[in-house]
Amino acid sequence: MAGHRRSTVYSATTATLFVLQLLTAAFSSFSLPSQEQDRSALLQLKSGLFSGDLLCNWSLEPGVHHCSWTGVTCEARSRRVVALSLPSRADRRLAWELSPAVARLTELKVLSFPSVGLGGEIPQEVWRLQRLEVLNLAGNALRGHLPATFPEGLKSLDLYGNRLSGRIPPALGNCAALRHLRLSSNSLDGSIPQQIGKLAKLRVLELSGNRLSGGVPPEICHCRDLVKMDLGRNFLDGQVPSGLEELKSLKFLSLAGNNFSGEIPSGLGQLRSLKFLNLSTNALSGVVRLHLVALRNHTVLLLDNNKLSGEIPASAAPLSSLLGVNVSSVTGATSDVNPSPQHTELFIVSSTLSSKRVLAEANPGTPPDGSSSGGGLGTTEIAAIASASVIIVTLLVVVILCICTRKWTLRPSRRSFRIREVKVFDNVDIGAPLTYETVVHATGNFNASNCIGNGGFGATYRAEIAPGVLVAIKKLAIGKQHGDKEFQAEVKILGQCRHPNLVTLLGYHISDSEMFLIYNYLPGGNLERFIQERTKRPISWRRLHKIALDVGHALAYIHDECVPRILHRDVKPNNILLDNECNAYLSDFGLARLLRNSETHATTDVAGTFGYVAPEYAMTCRVSDKADVYSYGVVLLELISDKKALDPSFSPYGNGFNIVTWALKLIQRGRVREFFIEGLWDKAPHDDLVEFLNLAVQCTGESLSSRPTMKHVVRRLRELRPPSY
Numbered sequence: 001m002a003g004h005r006r007s008t009v010y011s012a013t014t015a016t017l018f019v020l021q022l023l024t025a026a027f028s029s030f031s032l033p034s035q036e037q038d039r040s041a042l043l044q045l046k047s048g049l050f051s052g053d054l055l056c057n058w059s060l061e062p063g064v065h066h067c068s069w070t071g072v073t074c075e076a077r078s079r080r081v082v083a084l085s086l087p088s089r090a091d092r093r094l095a096w097e098l099s100p101a102v103a104r105l106t107e108l109k110v111l112s113f114p115s116v117g118l119g120g121e122i123p124q125e126v127w128r129l130q131r132l133e134v135l136n137l138a139g140n141a142l143r144g145h146l147p148a149t150f151p152e153g154l155k156s157l158d159l160y161g162n163r164l165s166g167r168i169p170p171a172l173g174n175c176a177a178l179r180h181l182r183l184s185s186n187s188l189d190g191s192i193p194q195q196i197g198k199l200a201k202l203r204v205l206e207l208s209g210n211r212l213s214g215g216v217p218p219e220i221c222h223c224r225d226l227v228k229m230d231l232g233r234n235f236l237d238g239q240v241p242s243g244l245e246e247l248k249s250l251k252f253l254s255l256a257g258n259n260f261s262g263e264i265p266s267g268l269g270q271l272r273s274l275k276f277l278n279l280s281t282n283a284l285s286g287v288v289r290l291h292l293v294a295l296r297n298h299t300v301l302l303l304d305n306n307k308l309s310g311e312i313p314a315s316a317a318p319l320s321s322l323l324g325v326n327v328s329s330v331t332g333a334t335s336d337v338n339p340s341p342q343h344t345e346l347f348i349v350s351s352t353l354s355s356k357r358v359l360a361e362a363n364p365g366t367p368p369d370g371s372s373s374g375g376g377l378g379t380t381e382i383a384a385i386a387s388a389s390v391i392i393v394t395l396l397v398v399v400i401l402c403i404c405t406r407k408w409t410l411r412p413s414r415r416s417f418r419i420r421e422v423k424v425f426d427n428v429d430i431g432a433p434l435t436y437e438t439v440v441h442a443t444g445n446f447n448a449s450n451c452i453g454n455g456g457f458g459a460t461y462r463a464e465i466a467p468g469v470l471v472a473i474k475k476l477a478i479g480k481q482h483g484d485k486e487f488q489a490e491v492k493i494l495g496q497c498r499h500p501n502l503v504t505l506l507g508y509h510i511s512d513s514e515m516f517l518i519y520n521y522l523p524g525g526n527l528e529r530f531i532q533e534r535t536k537r538p539i540s541w542r543r544l545h546k547i548a549l550d551v552g553h554a555l556a557y558i559h560d561e562c563v564p565r566i567l568h569r570d571v572k573p574n575n576i577l578l579d580n581e582c583n584a585y586l587s588d589f590g591l592a593r594l595l596r597n598s599e600t601h602a603t604t605d606v607a608g609t610f611g612y613v614a615p616e617y618a619m620t621c622r623v624s625d626k627a628d629v630y631s632y633g634v635v636l637l638e639l640i641s642d643k644k645a646l647d648p649s650f651s652p653y654g655n656g657f658n659i660v661t662w663a664l665k666l667i668q669r670g671r672v673r674e675f676f677i678e679g680l681w682d683k684a685p686h687d688d689l690v691e692f693l694n695l696a697v698q699c700t701g702e703s704l705s706s707r708p709t710m711k712h713v714v715r716r717l718r719e720l721r722p723p724s725y
Contacts, residue, residue, distance in 0.1 A: 037104055038081045039066040044101035075107065082131075083110035098137075100125040107131055114158070115139030115500055127151065137162070138182065139500050146188075147171075156180040160206065161500060164188060168207070173198040184230065185209040185499075185561065192231075197222040208232040208254065209561055215239070216255075221246050228426075230496075232278065232563050233257040240279070245270045254278040256302065257563040264288065264308075276492065278302040281563060285309075304564070422518070423488075424507035425495040432466035434507055434518060439463055443473055453526065455574065457591045462521065470521035471506065475514065476591075491517070494589075497562055501554035503577060503587040522585055524578030531573055531638060539677055541684035542722040543582050544639055545692075549717045550584035551576055555632060556710035558589055559625045567623055571631035572612045572645075573638060611645035611658060615702065626704040629713070633699025637663055640692065642677050660700045663693065688720045 046058045058069045066081070067074035073083035084105070098118055102111065103125030111126070114136050121144035122137065132151040138160040145166035150157075154175045164186040172178070173195025179202060188210040196205070197219025205223070208230045215238030216231065226247050237259040244253070245267030253271075256278040263286035264279065284306040420436040432438070442463035443450050453460040458477040464470050491508050498504070504520040524530075527547065551571075558566040568575075568589050575588045614630035634645050637659045643649070650657045666675050672690055673681050681689065695716055701707050708716075 034106075035066075035079050038107075041101045041104035042066055042069065042072065042081070044104075045099045047099070073110070078107070080107040081105045082107050083112075084108065085110055085112040086116060097121075098123055098126070102126060103128055105129070110134040112136040113140070115161075118142055120144075133177075135159075139498075150175050152176070154178055158182040159186065161185045161498065166190075168193055168196075168212075170195040172196060175199065176201070178202055179225075180204040182206040183210070187211060189213065191215075192217055192220070192236075194219040196220060199223055201225055203249075204228045206230045208234065208257075210234055212236060216241050218243055224248070226250055228252040230254045231258070233561060235259060237261065239263075240265055240268075240284070242267060244268060247271065249273055252276045254563075255282065256280045258282055260284060262286070264303075278563070279306070281305040283307060302564075420511075422507055422509045424518075425505070428506050430465065430469055430471065430506065430520075432469045434465065434471075436509060438465050439473055439509070439516070439518070442471075446473075446475055453574065455570075455588060457588060458516075470523075472503075472519040472521045474517040474519060474588075476516060493564070494566075497558070497566070497589075499554060499557045501550045501583075501585055502557070502589060503585045519587070522577040522579050524580050524582060527573035527576035527578065527584065527635070527639075530578060530582075534677070539679050539683060541680060541689075544680075545717070545720065545722055547576075547578070547582060547584045548636055548639060548692075549714065549721075551586055551632065551635070552710060552714045552717055554584075554586035554589070555628055556714050558586075559628070559710050565625075567625060568628050568631075569623060570609060570612070571628055571635060572609050573635060574609075576635070616704065624704065625709070626707045629699050629707045629710060632710070632713070633696045633707075634659060636692070636696035636699065640677060640680065640689070640696075641675050660697070663697055667693070667697070684722070688722075691716075691720055 042058060058066075065079075066072060067079055071084055071086040072081055073085065074080060075082050084102075097120030098113070100123040102108070102123065106129070108129050109131050110133065111129075112134060115138065118137065118140040119142065122142055124147060126132075126135070127147040127150060130151055131153065133153055134156045135154065136156065136158040138158045140162055142159070142162040142164060144164060146159075146164060146169050148169055149171050150169075152174055155177045156179060157172075157175075158180060160182045161184070164183070165188065167190035168183065168188055170193040172181070173193065176199070178199050181196075181199070181202060182204065184206045185208070188207070189212065191214035192207065192212055194217035196202070197217060200223065202223045203225050205220075205226060206228070209232070212231070212234040213236065216236060218241055220226075220229075221241060221243035224247065227249050228251060229247075230252065232254040233256065235258065236255070239262040240255060240260050242265045244250070244265065248271070250271055251273050252275065253268075254276070257280070260279070260282040261284065264284060268274075268277065280302045281304070284303075285308065288303065288308050422434055422436050422439065424434050428434075440446070442465050443461040446459075446461055450461045450463065451459050452462045452472070458475045461473045461475065462470065463473050488508075488510065491505070495505050503522065506518045506520060508517050509515065530547075555568065555571070558568065566589060568586070570588060571586075575586065577585045577587050579585070612631040612634050614627040616627070637643075638645060641659065641663075643659050643662065645659050647659065647662075650659075650662065653661075663675055666672060672693065675693060676689060695708075695713065699707055699713065
């Protein structure tokens, strides 16, 4: 009996082991083909890309598993590919198109190829990846429409800065897990679908810089977790939604550059978490009520270019340097009760309201209730009171200064902590912490040996924050004439400017003794050095054209798409940086003055570099976007010739002779060929070279009306695109 039991147990155990072996074999036979499928898909994906050495280890080298390839992440047990992620870096770029083979990576959860030069359309197969959670293809040149359906598990969709068109599909509302939706800077049209209101977990909504029309659907106010909402630079109209006060977590709200009308909802004043509110460049009207600006400390509030009326609260710090707006002093003059649209005030709310100024103050002698009064003080009494007031105020100021001085002396550690703070913008991750100490250490305390450039705004230093992690530090040569709040507000706005051909602003530091900006590092040097060393390398018409087009794209963006608009005011080869593949990036744009409308604006000084400054700017101090066009034209002339803007060889011709007059002289005499760099005439189509030269000369025309806009320049350069693009 016992033997029979042992036999039964043995048989059961053997059967179980046999089943397990079958399952293991079946799993192995299933897993291995799946891994081969993944590897085959990756190789096919690579074949559709021009990656240089970026994907050089994506190969069938013996003993190397595809899970170790650059940018590939696999699940530990199944060894299936779950993520493809190539961080955006200026010295690493892909090209061509994304292959539909990516859809064969059936376990893929993350596909992240931002700013790597992808073109064509997003393959429809991508949207069928059911496990996809993160799709980041921002900053490329992708075109086409968004799909009718999306993976329902999608958590982050980032297609910012492409060329997508068509409508925003309502099906996005089915992505219940979606937290980040960034579709800014495309050509999307139609209305904002109300189904977005179903995205209960949405934290970031960015739809700016498109062609969206209609109103803001009230259902958006159901997205209670929203932290950032940017709908600026569209064609939206109607009234500002009244339910926005329900978004208690909202920190950033921009509706700028639209056609919103009516009054500003009073409920916006209840958003205690709000740090940035931009309602500029709309058709808003009515009175700016004091409770609207009763927000928490350091909230940036932009209301310029509307039809608003009202007064600046006593607690608001004027932001006169931001856009060149003349804001009357809070203590020295009352604001206009009914300013015109061109003089709507711009200010930062620095604290909650601690005092009120009644409207009657704008009309001395009128009681606050509006009634007339026959009584009053005589001249002697007024003089006595005024003298006593001056003495009392002077004594109070002296006492306060003494107290503050003693407090600062007794508590240096707290002040030192504030001074050493480095502020980094959201969504910035360079792979190493950015602190004041790391910056100072990496630059050798701003040692001259690490200086890579000098300009009118200060010196730039190379800083290796961690092994292989490089940034550029721009130490500003400005003093305390720029207030802390004004500086921070300006930098925060500039931190929102993102374009593939702009140097990226990562963060900043401000203290009583120094200010510096932190940018991404570009290893190719500047265009001035490229031009000087051009004789050491073969001349490529394609490369010269690419540099011109990149800079044109950047200028067109800051002129027409930024809100507020930005003028560079110092376009020159030294402010154009290159990466290792000669992609061009415009720098120092963050230090230009910002314009609040399209009119020319008088300045009190002339920024810029002699030889590149437009003649009307140098003579009258009046600057417009056409002044940047002139400077850009001079850069184009230098790019295709062997002369500098003020070349020493021009000295026999007398004062005023420069590269512009030299180009005109050669064109008039029919000696165009002599203008170009030696060898270029034999390597490029003559018609294209002459058209390029004519475009540069047109940019430097004496009349502002004769100069094209940067949008027009970009369009004409695209028509000259060399065949090898």
